[in-house]
Amino acid sequence: MDIIFYHPTFDTSYWIKALSEAIPGARVREWKRGDNEHADYALVWHPPVEMLQGRDLKAVFALGAGVDSILSKLKAHPEMLPEHIPLFRLEDTGMGQQMQEYAVSQVLHWFRRFDDYQALKQQSHWEPLADYQREDFTVGLLGAGVLGSKVAEALAPWGFPLRCWSRTRKEYPGVESFAGAEELPAFLKGTRVLINLLPNTAETVGIINHDLLNQLADQSYVMNLARGVHLVEADLLKALDSGKLKGAMLDVYSREPLPVESPLWAHPRVAMTPHIAAVTRPAEAVDYITRTIGLLEQGKPATGQVDRQRGY
Numbered sequence: 001m002d003i004i005f006y007h008p009t010f011d012t013s014y015w016i017k018a019l020s021e022a023i024p025g026a027r028v029r030e031w032k033r034g035d036n037e038h039a040d041y042a043l044v045w046h047p048p049v050e051m052l053q054g055r056d057l058k059a060v061f062a063l064g065a066g067v068d069s070i071l072s073k074l075k076a077h078p079e080m081l082p083e084h085i086p087l088f089r090l091e092d093t094g095m096g097q098q099m100q101e102y103a104v105s106q107v108l109h110w111f112r113r114f115d116d117y118q119a120l121k122q123q124s125h126w127e128p129l130a131d132y133q134r135e136d137f138t139v140g141l142l143g144a145g146v147l148g149s150k151v152a153e154a155l156a157p158w159g160f161p162l163r164c165w166s167r168t169r170k171e172y173p174g175v176e177s178f179a180g181a182e183e184l185p186a187f188l189k190g191t192r193v194l195i196n197l198l199p200n201t202a203e204t205v206g207i208i209n210h211d212l213l214n215q216l217a218d219q220s221y222v223m224n225l226a227r228g229v230h231l232v233e234a235d236l237l238k239a240l241d242s243g244k245l246k247g248a249m250l251d252v253y254s255r256e257p258l259p260v261e262s263p264l265w266a267h268p269r270v271a272m273t274p275h276i277a278a279v280t281r282p283a284e285a286v287d288y289i290t291r292t293i294g295l296l297e298q299g300k301p302a303t304g305q306v307d308r309q310r311g312y
């Protein structure tokens, strides 16, 4: 079995060694320009068109959870990956736990008013503030798939009212489920902390805008852990400055790296990380890919296949 691998930043030699050891009989090689030799599977992130086009592959694996960049490239170059070749993505593979850590720590940070105490510290001002009440701290998850459900699971023991919004209805213990565009207003009404874990699709781009932010509870918080294009950054800044929003925690941006001239850098109530909320964990990803290739080789169904029409 021949496997080609391309990632613009990963340590390719680690992956080649780990995959070669994990998959019996696999010949794994780094794909380089001009390589048109046979391959059964391709493992990719931001692949050049010529890596994939014209190949009779059994499957392609995206080396991350979001497949927006590969699907948008496919729109411009449909010949890159014909419909009959399945595209898989990483489901969790260690990203769930990272999202849990990120979301829980930030919700608690806001709930215990550490942002306010940090601002008071900067003024050398000693003042115990009134506690926030759990019942006023409803956490709403935009997106309740692999990662959203893990975040809900980690927040549940903390006792905040929890709700989620997705395309299809969910039955997660202790989580109120809202489904479809028609239930979005009901989901937003009363949500105090909004956590975004949607995929980037034609339906979700720009979803966190002035209209949506206005429907949240007053003095609410926004955490964007999915894609920068979900959030209209100018609308977020306006909502912060008007007092509608109390704070934002951003991991992803409309442009990455975020340009130095972005007003987000200097805003005192915007906390930021550079797209590290959950990164691909190589050992877990190799396990998942090995298992999935094993199932495909036996003609058995495997989870993680992207629905190209749906866009995620």
Ligand SMILES: NC(=O)C1=CN([C@@H]2O[C@H](COP(=O)(O)OP(=O)(O)OC[C@H]3O[C@@H](n4cnc5c(N)ncnc54)[C@H](OP(=O)(O)O)[C@@H]3O)[C@@H](O)[C@H]2O)C=CC1
Residues within 6 Å of the ligand: 065, 066, 067, 091, 092, 095, 142, 143, 144, 145, 146, 147, 148, 165, 166, 167, 168, 169, 180, 181, 197, 198, 199, 200, 201, 203, 204, 225, 226, 227, 251, 252, 275, 276, 277, 278, 279, 312
């Ligand atoms: N910042 C970071 O470091 C990282 C960011 N990500 C981002 O997180 C995203 C989510 O990942 P993951 O949880 O694995 O994805 P999933 O595909 O498992 O979950 C997506 C969720 O979004 C819901 N959804 C999709 N479209 C709509 C819509 N139009 N209306 C309402 N709900 C919708 C789905 O609904 P339904 O369940 O009904 O299908 C599902 O619940 C990725 O696409 C990626 O962009 C991922 C990893 C790291």
Ligand SMILES: O=C(O)C(=O)CO
Residues within 6 Å of the ligand: 063, 064, 065, 066, 067, 275, 276, 278, 279, 280
């Ligand atoms: O896996 C993804 O989609 C990511 O954004 C990784 O950082």
